Amino acid sequence: MAAKRRDAPSKGDQRVQAILDAAEVLLERERTEPMTVESIAKGAGILRGSLYFYFGSKQEVLTALVARTVAQLHMEDPPDESEGPARDIVRRAVENTARTWREHGTVMRAAVEFGPEVPAIAQLWQDTIANNTEVMARVLVGAGLPDDDGPTGAAALAAALCWMTERNFYHASTQSGGLDRMAETMVEVWCRVLPGGQSCSS
Known part of the structure; x- marks a missing residue:
């Protein structure tokens, strides 16, 4: 049986994009609000522990953000x-x-x-x-x-x-x-x- 075509992004995909969006916002004001895993998670509307399900560190988040942008x-x-x-x-x-x-x-x-x-x-x-x-x-x-x-x-x-x-x-x-x-x-x-x-x- 052919796999069902998935048009809409999964909840996981949406969370990853929300994490990257939050990191980009925080980058813009990092001089006044240092970016941390906790602040990224808060900006994405998830718990810190949930962020680690998708990324192992702040560095991994930044790398993924750069990859999405370039x-x-x-x-x-x-x-x-x-x-x-x-x-x-x-x-x-x-x-x-x-x-x-x-x-x-x-x-x-x-x-x-x-x-x-x-x-x-x-x-x-x-x-x-x-x-x-x-x-x-x-x-x-x-x-x-x-x-x-x-x-x-x-x-x-x-x-x-x-x-x-x-x-x-x-x-x-x-x-x-x-x-x-x-x-x-x-x-x-x-x-x-x-x-x-x-x-x-x-």
Whole structure:
């Protein structure tokens, strides 16, 4: 007999999401209210003992929260030519990254800052950058940049630009209105690397 299709999330799934939501809220005010397992559980509307059914520690909660957030940055294979020229793909990719920083900046900054202390978070962040680099390298190759392993090849340029984008958004996320301005700057930088060095604002 075929298994019954489950459309609605289970109570366990809902509790996990409630725990992660509570942790994100607490991250935003951690300077005035230190985050603890107890405070996370309280924010999620469950007992502390119940939280341990899903996560073994505060560190595990933070790692899962980072994983949920960076999943929004995961890129699939680059679209075909019907999706528009490389400059349009670049703009959509940068704007999606900016949107994630805008909506979840506290978690994104925590990922950068906790990475050196929490190997699992560092790995999530590095894997995300590696995914973005691989996909954007294909976009650059499709636009006409050399597909080689040299310092001026598409792979090297994509890696440098992805890390540059990450670092600039990290700093811009601490400034009012900084992300919108930085998004335009990073779109322009990416476009200037495309063959012909055309401005995306032209």
